Amino acid sequence: MAAPRESQSTRSPEPMAAVAASAAGPGTRAPAALALRVVAECGRSKARACELRLPHGTVATPVFMPVGTQGTMKGVTAAQLDSLGCRICLGNTYHLGMRPGPELIQKAGGLHGFMNWNQNLLTDSGGFQMVSLLALSEVTEEGVRFRSPYDGTEILLSPEKSVEIQNALGSDIMMQLDDVVSSTLTGSRVEEAMHRSIRWLDRCISANRRPDQQNLFAIIQGGLDPVLRSKCLEEMTKRDVPGFAIGGLSGGESKEQFWKMVTLSTDQLPREKPRYLMGVGYATDLVVCVALGCDMFDCVFPTRTARFGSALVPTGNLQLKKKQFAKDFQPIDEACTCPTCQRHTRAFLHALLHSNNTAALHHVTTHNIAYQVWGPLGPDFIG
Amino acid sequence: MKLSLSKVAQGYRLGTLNNLGRKGDRTMEFPGCLLYTRTGSAPHLTHDTLQVISRVPVMTQLTLSSLAEHYEVLEEYKEGIGKFIGMPESMFYCSLHDPVNPCPAGYVTNKSVSVWGVGGRLEMTAAKFMSVQQALQPDWFQCLSDGEALCGEVFSAKRARKSVDRSLAFLDECLKLQEQSEVLRSCVMIGVIEGGDILEERLRSARETAKRPVGGFLLDGFHGDAMTKETRLQLISAVTAELPEDKPRLICGIGQPDEVLECIEAGVDLFESFFPYQVTERGCALSFSFDYQPNPEDTLLQQNGEKEEGEIGDCIDKVTTTKRVPETSFEINLKEKKYRDDFGPVVEGCSCYCCKNHSRAYVHHLLVTNELLAGVLLMIHNFQHYFGFFCAIREALRKDRLGQLKELICSS
Numbered sequence: 001m002a003a004p005r006e007s008q009s010t011r012s013p014e015p016m017a018a019v020a021a022s023a024a025g026p027g028t029r030a031p032a033a034l035a036l037r038v039v040a041e042c043g044r045s046k047a048r049a050c051e052l053r054l055p056h057g058t059v060a061t062p063v064f065m066p067v068g069t070q071g072t073m074k075g076v077t078a079a080q081l082d083s084l085g086c087r088i089c090l091g092n093t094y095h096l097g098m099r100p101g102p103e104l105i106q107k108a109g110g111l112h113g114f115m116n117w118n119q120n121l122l123t124d125s126g127g128f129q130m131v132s133l134l135a136l137s138e139v140t141e142e143g144v145r146f147r148s149p150y151d152g153t154e155i156l157l158s159p160e161k162s163v164e165i166q167n168a169l170g171s172d173i174m175m176q177l178d179d180v181v182s183s184t185l186t187g188s189r190v191e192e193a194m195h196r197s198i199r200w201l202d203r204c205i206s207a208n209r210r211p212d213q214q215n216l217f218a219i220i221q222g223g224l225d226p227v228l229r230s231k232c233l234e235e236m237t238k239r240d241v242p243g244f245a246i247g248g249l250s251g252g253e254s255k256e257q258f259w260k261m262v263t264l265s266t267d268q269l270p271r272e273k274p275r276y277l278m279g280v281g282y283a284t285d286l287v288v289c290v291a292l293g294c295d296m297f298d299c300v301f302p303t304r305t306a307r308f309g310s311a312l313v314p315t316g317n318l319q320l321k322k323k324q325f326a327k328d329f330q331p332i333d334e335a336c337t338c339p340t341c342q343r344h345t346r347a348f349l350h351a352l353l354h355s356n357n358t359a360a361l362h363h364v365t366t367h368n369i370a371y372q373v374w375g376p377l378g379p380d381f382i383g
Numbered sequence: 384m385k386l387s388l389s390k391v392a393q394g395y396r397l398g399t400l401n402n403l404g405r406k407g408d409r410t411m412e413f414p415g416c417l418l419y420t421r422t423g424s425a426p427h428l429t430h431d432t433l434q435v436i437s438r439v440p441v442m443t444q445l446t447l448s449s450l451a452e453h454y455e456v457l458e459e460y461k462e463g464i465g466k467f468i469g470m471p472e473s474m475f476y477c478s479l480h481d482p483v484n485p486c487p488a489g490y491v492t493n494k495s496v497s498v499w500g501v502g503g504r505l506e507m508t509a510a511k512f513m514s515v516q517q518a519l520q521p522d523w524f525q526c527l528s529d530g531e532a533l534c535g536e537v538f539s540a541k542r543a544r545k546s547v548d549r550s551l552a553f554l555d556e557c558l559k560l561q562e563q564s565e566v567l568r569s570c571v572m573i574g575v576i577e578g579g580d581i582l583e584e585r586l587r588s589a590r591e592t593a594k595r596p597v598g599g600f601l602l603d604g605f606h607g608d609a610m611t612k613e614t615r616l617q618l619i620s621a622v623t624a625e626l627p628e629d630k631p632r633l634i635c636g637i638g639q640p641d642e643v644l645e646c647i648e649a650g651v652d653l654f655e656s657f658f659p660y661q662v663t664e665r666g667c668a669l670s671f672s673f674d675y676q677p678n679p680e681d682t683l684l685q686q687n688g689e690k691e692e693g694e695i696g697d698c699i700d701k702v703t704t705t706k707r708v709p710e711t712s713f714e715i716n717l718k719e720k721k722y723r724d725d726f727g728p729v730v731e732g733c734s735c736y737c738c739k740n741h742s743r744a745y746v747h748h749l750l751v752t753n754e755l756l757a758g759v760l761l762m763i764h765n766f767q768h769y770f771g772f773f774c775a776i777r778e779a780l781r782k783d784r785l786g787q788l789k790e791l792i793c794s795s
Contacts, residue, residue: 071748075755078740080431100748104724108744116740327456339431343469347460348423351453354501355422358755362429 033172034215034242036274046266046293052274054172055213056112056120059087061274061295064286064372065122066303070095071105071115074303075362076369078117084338084370088120088172090298093165094129098150102168110170122298123171124278125162125204128180139179141196159203163216167209173276175245176204178219183251183258190223197221198235205239217276219247220265224257233268244269245276246294250285259288266293281372283312302372306365309353312372318346320364325350338370384571384598386629390780394620394648397780400631404474404522405569409441413631413652414643414780416773417444417476418766419660421483422501423468425766426660427758430469435736436763438770442474444655445521446481451507452500454515463520475521476573479528482606482636482657491529493549509556517564523571523598527553530603532579538609543579546604547588550577554595571598573633576622580610585618589625599631602651606636616649623650640671640713640772640792647776648785654773659765666750667714668729668761669768671795673775675787712795717761722747735767736760 035053042048050061066073066081067090073081081089091111096102100114108114111121127144137146143158159177166174177200179193201218208216218236222229236244246265249258262277269275274295280286281299289297302312309321311332318325318332331341332349340349340363352360388398396413403409418425418440425433433439445464450457457467465471480486480498490497495508507515512527529549534542554574561567574597578584592600602622605615623632634651637643638658646654662669710716717729728738729746737746737760749757779788 070752070754071745072754072756075427075759077432077736077756077759079435079736083431095752099752100723100744104744107724108726108742114742114745114748116745327459329460339429343430345467347456348467348469351456352422352424355449357421357424358427358758359424359429361755362427362432362759366429366431 045291093126163207302368457518528575619649
């Protein structure tokens with residue numbers, strides 16, 4: 001890359017309702033809640049470094065967004081997450097919509113207020129969890145119909161309902177409800193889902209009551225079929241959404257097919273809008289997908305694997321509970337400057353992981369978050 | 384180590400321990416408590432989250448039961464437990480057992496005492512015990528002792544006598560071994576007072592232990608339900624009367640605020656801080672007031688915050704589960720439905736990280752959804768509250784207001 005990467009974002013003290021005033025040209029509509037500035041572009045790949053301005057501050061991309069499913073980043077406090085340099089993380093609409101529910105969260109001042117997280121938040125639509133977590137869910141044109149696992153009542157998650165919940169959560173970025181199908185599926189269902197996702201996108205856009213504070217992203221579908229995906233891209237890019245996610249991948253497909261679809265998508269997405277590749281988080285995938293032109297990533301893997309005592313390192317991961325680490329007096333990673341590596345050895349973590357003190361999990365979670373947020377996408381990724 | 388008393392009255396002592404630590408430059412106030420840890424770490428807390436707590440004790444309690452199985456690792460590490468666990472700045476007291484997880488009875492012989500680690504039972508002869516201490520290099524450690532004076536559920540005079548005899552024998556053996564090791568000579572041995580509920584045995588244990596060159600005393604076997612409160616306090620007072628003034632008195636297994644105050648009045652100086660951990664584990668937050676000289680406005684705020692508490696009042700929940708100690712009147716249970724939409728802090732007026740940054744509703748949500756952060760936030764609050772309580776005790780002693788504090792605590 002020609003230009004050096006700019007420094008990490010600074011925190012704004014209050015949410016900005018209208019962000020893009022300066023970027024908007026003459027004769028444009030009301031300012032959007034998002035502005036993307038491309039800071040540097042790679043000469044050899046499609047990688048780019050950007051500044052993404054959102055209501056709760058600026059985020060430097062490419063960015064890895066840790067997943068804090070139920071309004072918490074597992075054992076890590078909001079203050080710790082902040083000091084690890086995290087400027088945007090995820091909350092799950094399905095989980096939070098069930099417990100504690102959108103009304104309560106709204107009363108608490110949105111998810112930001114409820115968690116006391118003053119940086120950015122991205123919420124998903126709830127669709128993916130329902131389809132993957134619930135045995136009995138049914139998709140119709142209306143929405144996704146399912147039974148609550150807590151009290152058995154029947155619930156319909158429609159595009160309107162999903163946006164309504166996300167409006168109550170007050171996330172800076174919200175995702176459209178999409179018709180999700182497995183990437184290994186073929187046939188007419190894939191095409192049906194793609195078209196429905198477009199219709200649902202339009203319904204979501206209409207339903208968004210806070211477009212000046214919450215950014216609705218579209219999700220490109222079409223499975224592994226280049227024709228379907230291109231069709232979806234053609235249609236969805238006609239809609240004036242602040243950003244696009246590449247969906248329907250990171251399922252059971254082969255790496256080759258996966259990368260083909262990613263690069264096809266980024267080829268047809270506008271340069272000046274952020275590209276969010278959903279569910280991608282393994283280090284190698286991150287590096288490749290940045291080179292293919294993606295800006296934003298999320299994955300539960302780093303935080304989930306931490307809770308099994310697995311620490312992420314450049315060469316893969318260390319299963320710290322294994323005997324081989326009992327007398328290993330190095331830190332997890334010599335080059336890592338996270339609080340865990342600054343103070344603790346693999347041997348201590350090994351011993352602590354074999355106790356029932358949850359602090360062990362927090363040490364590894366902290367390291368893994370730092371690793372993902374700084375590591376593969378850190379200032380050196382340009383390499 | 385030098386003990387300075389600034390006040391002695393009605394049984395209690397207020398003072399400082401000076402010239403502590405490797406460099407002899409550290410100080411500890413008493414009455415006070417030690418930081419409770421499990422496998423060398425404060426429960427739920429990493430260094431960063433421990434740092435946000437005010438008044439963390441200068442001395443940390445380690446348990447031999449959680450660390451003995453790592454003996455080989457520590458031997459190879461060579462630099463002592465403080466550095467190994469990432470707390471190089473702290474002082475350490477190593478107790479034999481964990482106050483929260485009492486070990487099964489029947490595993491003490493004339494030659495050894497067993498401790499239970501994660502990997503199972505570890506038999507500690509005096510020699511093995513001292514080599515483990517050599518690898519740990521704590522500032523203070525409880526001497527190997529026989530803490531069993533019960534035969535089943537009741538005290539047995541015969542068993543009590545044996546516990547005293549054995550503990551003295553272990554003490555003498557360990558003192559000999561200490562003499563032979565340069566590393567161990569720089570550690571302070573804490574002698575253990577045993578004797579069950581037999582006054583004669585308690586006195587014998589106290590007098591005999593006091594004859595040995597120990598640096599302090601641990602009053603063992605006063606926890607649990609086997610003794611009545613009256614007996615316990617009588618015995619503690621009798622024991623401390625036999626002990627030299629210039630050495631600290633520790634007690635194990637006592638953590639409830641009212642019991643702490645009673646023991647202080649009976650001459651005890653130092654306590655453990657496992658109680659806030661137990662409160663945390665049952666999803667509760669310490670809420671008792673130790674502000675015996677409150678601002679009338681604050682009292683009103685506290686009362687309003689607690690107004691629904693009146694229904695539950697100060698009755699102690701007698702429902703016990705196999706693992707959990709029942710809730711006390713010193714805490715609120717944040718899992719209760721009424722906290723679901725309570726956006727106030729866990730305890731009004733508390734300045735801990737949890738109360739400054741989060742609401743009861745949020746902690747309730749974390750508990751209901753079984754999230755790890757619940758333990759982190761509650762542990763922060765509970766430790767800070769408890770350490771604040773000890774600070775208030777010292778303050779009350781300084782100002783001769785112990786009676787008022789006691790009244791406040793016992794009416795919780």
